[in-house]
Amino acid sequence: MIPMTLKNMPLKNTPERWGPISQLLHWTILVLILVMAYLGLTMTELPNGLDKIRTYALHKSIGLTILGLVTLRVLWRLYAGTPEPVPGTPTWQERIASLTHFALYVLLFAIPLSGWVVNSSAGFPLQWFGLFNLPAIAGKDHDLHELSEVVHEVLFWILVALVFMHAAAAFYHHLFQRDATLARMLPRGWLSSGPKENHDVA
Template identity: 45%
Template sequence: MQRYTKTAMLLHWLIALLIISAFFLGLTMVAIPGFSPTKLKYFSWHKWLGVTVLALVAIRLLWRLANKPPAPLASIPPVQHKLAEGMHYLLYFLMFAAPISGYLFSSAAGVPVVYLKLIPLPVIIGPDPELKALLSTVHYVLVMTMAAAVVAHALAALKHHFFDRDVTLKRMLPF
């Protein structure tokens, strides 16, 4: 059985964990009314997760370009291969677009991003209330689309494992 490289597996599962964490932290922080120290702390953590995801996805994309993934399984119909390929393109787009839109939203809100309280990221756009509202919506739509795509991706992997009984999922599992 051809498997993904250990590096690809590590990046896949680490990014997945960070995206899920950022998603639920985002839902939690926006549900807190007003501004409180806890809410502001959660916003900082959410931004740090987003910046980390963005950096790791860039590394993952470079790794994938330099290291071919395993060949598609011959037992899977070509239309499913095309759907899986399309889903991977969508996920890569969203893994870049969601954090970038969040970063731009933060800039338009006039709130700088200081990674881990140590590294101030450059301000690309200045405060702009109209752009802030637009970018808030864009970020929300991208994140919710990513959540749906991640669930679909996970369900497809489980379908392959439990119903088709092929090795699709096993090729990405580190154990």
């Protein structure tokens, strides 16, 4: 039997808030990005050996998982729609938020794809958690390898900068504007979001 709370909870996004699927994808990708940042920034310094090979393989597998999850996330967004802007948000803030979100999506595709090019142009095989092989997306090419390494790293640092801005904006909305921006990306009831979420009561 499905509990009443689950039965009444729409999976899709509503005009007021993000639904559980969008929330799950958002926060799972955040956690995976943190793991990837740690692996990426430490693995290049590891001494050559099995540990290094295993860490690279893990980095690549999680990176491909992010690529799959972000594809799902965009498809789900197309199907499930998006909430309307939080009431009271000035138009200029909405525009910057939309631009930042768009850039974050572009980076979530471009970073793993550039990593895939790093791998393919080095002529290395690619597997997903040792379960199956993926094709090369570029031929073996030394110059392309060097270039894609730089691109992969630079895009990562751009992502870091944007995520800091993005998270700061979310906390600013929550703490100072006291609106529902952050609360509506979290399960209902996790955060009380001040007087402006009154429109959001079930």
